Amino acid sequence: MACFFRRSVAAQLSRICGAHEDVFVPLLSAIPPSKKQLSPGLRLTVNSLVKNGTFSRDADLQTQTERLVKQVKEDGVVQEAVAGHGVINFRINTLLLAEKLLEQLHADPQSFGVKSEILQNLKKGRTLVEFSSPNIAKKFHAGHLRSTIIGNFIANLKQALGNDVIRVNYLGDWGMQFGLLGAGFQRLGSQEKLQENALQHLYEVYVQVNREAEHDGSIQLAAAEFFRRLEQHDKQALSLWKQFREITVEEYKKIYERLGVYFDQYSGESFHQSKTREVLKDLQSQGLLKTTEKGTGVVDLSAEGDLSSYATLVRSDGTSLYITRDVAAALDRKERFSFDEMIYVTDKSQSVHFQQLFQILQAMGHHWADGCVHVPFGLVVGMSSRLGEVVLLEDILNEARYRMLQNMREAKTSKELADPELTAEQIGVSALIIQDFKGPLISDYKFDWQKVLQAQGDTGVFLQYTHARLRSLLRMHSSESHTHFNPAQLQDNRSLSILQHLLRYDEVLLQSSLDLQPRHLVNFLITLSHLASSAHRELQVKGSSAEVAQARLRLFSCTCSVLSNGMKTLGISPVEKM
Ligand code: ARG
Numbered sequence: 001m002a003c004f005f006r007r008s009v010a011a012q013l014s015r016i017c018g019a020h021e022d023v024f025v026p027l028l029s030a031i032p033p034s035k036k037q038l039s040p041g042l043r044l045t046v047n048s049l050v051k052n053g054t055f056s057r058d059a060d061l062q063t064q065t066e067r068l069v070k071q072v073k074e075d076g077v078v079q080e081a082v083a084g085h086g087v088i089n090f091r092i093n094t095l096l097l098a099e100k101l102l103e104q105l106h107a108d109p110q111s112f113g114v115k116s117e118i119l120q121n122l123k124k125g126r127t128l129v130e131f132s133s134p135n136i137a138k139k140f141h142a143g144h145l146r147s148t149i150i151g152n153f154i155a156n157l158k159q160a161l162g163n164d165v166i167r168v169n170y171l172g173d174w175g176m177q178f179g180l181l182g183a184g185f186q187r188l189g190s191q192e193k194l195q196e197n198a199l200q201h202l203y204e205v206y207v208q209v210n211r212e213a214e215h216d217g218s219i220q221l222a223a224a225e226f227f228r229r230l231e232q233h234d235k236q237a238l239s240l241w242k243q244f245r246e247i248t249v250e251e252y253k254k255i256y257e258r259l260g261v262y263f264d265q266y267s268g269e270s271f272h273q274s275k276t277r278e279v280l281k282d283l284q285s286q287g288l289l290k291t292t293e294k295g296t297g298v299v300d301l302s303a304e305g306d307l308s309s310y311a312t313l314v315r316s317d318g319t320s321l322y323i324t325r326d327v328a329a330a331l332d333r334k335e336r337f338s339f340d341e342m343i344y345v346t347d348k349s350q351s352v353h354f355q356q357l358f359q360i361l362q363a364m365g366h367h368w369a370d371g372c373v374h375v376p377f378g379l380v381v382g383m384s385s386r387l388g389e390v391v392l393l394e395d396i397l398n399e400a401r402y403r404m405l406q407n408m409r410e411a412k413t414s415k416e417l418a419d420p421e422l423t424a425e426q427i428g429v430s431a432l433i434i435q436d437f438k439g440p441l442i443s444d445y446k447f448d449w450q451k452v453l454q455a456q457g458d459t460g461v462f463l464q465y466t467h468a469r470l471r472s473l474l475r476m477h478s479s480e481s482h483t484h485f486n487p488a489q490l491q492d493n494r495s496l497s498i499l500q501h502l503l504r505y506d507e508v509l510l511q512s513s514l515d516l517q518p519r520h521l522v523n524f525l526i527t528l529s530h531l532a533s534s535a536h537r538e539l540q541v542k543g544s545s546a547e548v549a550q551a552r553l554r555l556f557s558c559t560c561s562v563l564s565n566g567m568k569t570l571g572i573s574p575v576e577k578m
Helices: 002-017 045-051 061-071 095-107 142-160 176-188 192-196 198-215 219-232 235-259 269-272 275-285 322-337 348-363 367-371 393-410 420-437 462-476 493-502 505-515 517-538 547-572
Strands: 029-032 040-043 078-082 087-093 126-128 164-171 264-270 289-291 297-300 310-314 339-348 372-377
Touching: 002 029, 002 040, 002 061, 002 078, 002 087, 002 095, 002 269, 040 045, 045 061, 061 078, 061 087, 087 095, 095 493, 095 547, 126 142, 126 235, 126 322, 142 164, 142 235, 142 339, 142 372, 142 393, 142 420, 142 505, 142 547, 164 235, 164 269, 164 322, 176 198, 176 235, 192 198, 192 517, 198 219, 198 235, 219 235, 235 393, 235 420, 264 269, 269 275, 269 322, 275 297, 275 310, 275 322, 289 310, 310 348, 322 339, 322 348, 339 348, 348 367, 348 372, 348 505, 367 372, 393 420, 420 462, 420 517, 420 547, 462 517, 462 547, 493 517, 493 547, 505 517
Parallel strands: 126 164, 126 339, 164 264, 339 372
Antiparallel strands: 029 040, 040 087, 078 087, 289 297, 297 310
């Protein structure tokens, strides 16, 4: 509905300047609520008018701005236009703002923001998001957690904006580690423990056999032998590998469910093992694969063709590498899903890997690689649990739940809950997500449970708390009829700053979808929560006249819907009570 206002202002500008009004719609942004001078309103930067040719670069900009402002007429929507430094601010009719915004939001909360006109120019299509991608039997480290929640957010956002989204988990399920694991399991493994706690057991076996292999050559030989058998598809070796893989996927599914995450496909390096031969054949026939003196097969990625930069795709013993499997996987996915864009989410240490991958695809003539993106993120240090270092995803979730439950018990809030453990887990997870999404993804950060789980301040706990309080207020008044709504009762500063903030929701979604950074949405929701919680304190519902109460309830219920939708997009389940 922000569009209603943009449209009206754009229509005026179009009449004055001659350009079509569509040109102005995306240029008008809502003024953030902190800028009090001329709010609520819309803003147009003069630079954007220069860029699209509406203003002449050579003439005096200030004069042009002032002239334009003078030509703007006050009408039903625009109450005032003022030339600022490099911007034009339009104050809009606040009665109309309350009426139009809440009318639309109330009628269809799900499409608010996401169906906005300023988002319609984004390309829509099929988006494949590959994320999480842990390695079987190895540690699920903080990087995998980040990939999981970031990828989930990107998938949710893309989906909310009308794309067809495919979620892929690319497991590390092939390689020498399976030689060790296989050999180790034959000596140290137990089927019983595997059924009891598969991930833990496989990890323990893997750690133990690695330790032993360090000073026992026979284990290394056994590992190499096991892997050789695997590569030759020896029935017995393959069946053990299959069991490890299946049981791991089953376990992961359960834990991902606790996070509210799911995948359409569990693929992995193993699937592309056989396809790598075709990739190498292709490269060869195109003359792209060069054999080095050391006997390795490389693809030249340098501009000069002098091998100053290259990627190795074949080892000297003829086996393939991580990147070879990624080329095969990309081709397979394109064929299978015919995606328009593919997004890989991993830590920044793999940035070069993905740049090389995209370059190789281009060199092979697959220009759809233009639609492939790597979203890199920084390192997290110090994520540990009471039991020490975190090795499984489950450990992180259990720790978050445990700590949150402690906090809730101390605050004596857990008693009235139907399922305190579940609530504690949902709040704990939201705390992890907000902490992780607050800054630029590329930044490293130090993990601190205390800070993460604070109830005050800009945390996930605070968002949940605000949401739960609004829900409780709405439940309390749910029996009252909501037919009459008078926007004149929402003209105080607190209500207006919420409305003004809501006007920005679509812009924030646009920003996040352009740079794939969740922080725009996170900051929007945190500000919304601050505004909502002070409004909740100051704007009484109980004891107010029926008309005032109705108007405030409408404001609170709409605010709560946007908060809830935004949280869900981030991957957070909003709680009803806490
Ligand atoms: N399994 C890898 C790791 O843990 C991440 C896989 C990333 N995706 C890819 N297509 N290479 O580091």
